[in-house]
Amino acid sequence: MSKIIILTDYRDTFYSTARTQHGLCTMDVARVVRSFDDAGLRPQVMRYADLDLSADLHGVPVLYTSSEDRGLQYKSWIEDLVLAMEAAGARTIPSFRFLRAHHNKVMMEALRTQLFPKEAARLHTYSFGTYEELEAADLVGSWPKVIKPASGAGSTGVASAMNRGELLRAARGLSWSGSLDEAAREYGRRLLRRRRHHPRSLHRQKFVVQDLIxxxxxxxxxxxxxxxxxxxxxxxxxxxxxxxxxxxxxxxxxxxxxxxxxxxxxxxxxxxxxxxxxxxxxxxxxxxxxxxxxxxxxxxxxxxxxxxxxxxxxxxxxxxxxxxxxxxxxxxxxxxxxxxx
Structure with missing residues (x-):
């Protein structure tokens, strides 16, 4: 009988469903376990925090859940562990790159460009790490264009722009990553150093731009x-x-x-x-x-x-x-x- 590991989060949730269980949108882990038992597998359920990375994971199938927590701090920790499991030879399902693409439109678009280059080219997709990179870019393709934040569900933060001016205004707000203190310090450096200063961007929230069909x-x-x-x-x-x-x-x-x-x-x-x-x-x-x-x-x-x-x-x-x-x-x-x- 083959072992399969099922990793849940700190609330014992696994994937999601259209219904709720104990107030949580999670699959019924007990039913998942029974289904795998019936198929002749040996499921082992544990939380991420209980995972032993020193164990022999080579070839072991691992199913794991992700997270859409605000700021993606918890998801970042999950990514660390899943990548470590892959490095140890575990058969993570899906592979780490698809976890990285979850709730991350920049990574998703990078994979889409690699896997479907002709289709990606039709939408003239760009990704940017700062507002200044967009400002300096020479965009091709038609208008209007769509701008998307890297994270967000249900079209949150997604906007259209009829021209370059609208796009830059939308990107400036969407990519803001600074604080008032950081902005004040940066403004002071620019006054004191002038020509010798290489400005630090205050707009470092990554985003995607592509043609709107x-x-x-x-x-x-x-x-x-x-x-x-x-x-x-x-x-x-x-x-x-x-x-x-x-x-x-x-x-x-x-x-x-x-x-x-x-x-x-x-x-x-x-x-x-x-x-x-x-x-x-x-x-x-x-x-x-x-x-x-x-x-x-x-x-x-x-x-x-x-x-x-x-x-x-x-x-x-x-x-x-x-x-x-x-x-x-x-x-x-x-x-x-x-x-x-």
Whole structure:
């Protein structure tokens, strides 16, 4: 019987669900354990703080949760431990780079550019570590553009800019990282040193800039959980270009888009990611599909849990399979199939 480690956070939460348990949005860890037991695995549940990095972890599958804490201080600690486990030879699911990309649009865009270079080029995506770097940049592509903070869910902080002036104003506020004391000291240095001074940026919150694809009334959320694909259409917020966070979901409307073409695209993307779990934000401009964002762990599961069916490829065609989703069972089946592939 093979061992599999399940790491929970300090509140004993693991991933997330559309329901709450004891006031927390977490999977039912006891049900996860039973599902793995039934599959012939030997799950070992522990908190991150109880992890023994001196133990032999070589080849051991490790499932772990992430965090979206404000400032990402706790997530930073999780990243330290997961990277250390990978260095020790553990089979972390997913790999560390996808943890780093969780709640981090700069890393996500870097991976998207590497994995899907042609598609990334169509959106002319840039990332910046300071406002001054954007100010000095010669941007190509069309207007309007979208600016996104590195962290944030539900389109928090995401804005559009019709021209360079609007973009710079939005970036200046979004990237602010200083304090009044730091700003005062920097202003004093500039007065005293003048030409000899190399200014320190007060705008060091990283961010992403990319072309806005106009004319879309919404986008698609696709969850891949093993061989199952769940879809929903998200309409934009009223008078807004953003669909994420709108809460206006439809599990049956395809907005005139061919369902099989959408699933083909989602399969292509998730196969390229090579993870058993993926949450994809996909847009369609009337001609091409666009991958806007992706996550491979700790994503929302409404798309699966509220659905009455899923799609699976069978003998080369897509089949619609009626099913009320048991999220813990589906999660575990995806992991088991991945480990046995």
């Amino acid at each position: 106009p004319g879309m009334a919404g986008d698609f959320k696709v969850l891949r959980m093993g061989s199952r694909y769940y879809t929903l259409y998200r309409r934009n917020r009223p008078g807004d270009f953003r669909a994420s966070g709108s809460g206006d979901f439809n599990f049956h409307d395809t907005a005139g888009v061919d369902q099989e073409a959408l699933l083909d695209y989602a399969e292509y993307v998730s196969d390229r990611l090579a993870t058993p779990l993926a949450s994809l934000d996909i847009g369609f401009d009337g001609t091409d599909f666009h991958l806007f964002e992706f996550q491979c762990l700790h994503f929302g599961t409404v798309t699966a849990e509220k659905s009455t069916h899923y799609y699976a490829r069978s003998h080369g065609t897509w089949q619609r399979v009626p099913e009320d989703c048991d999220i813990e069972a589906v999660f575990c089946q995806a992991i088991v199939d991945y480990l046995r592939a």
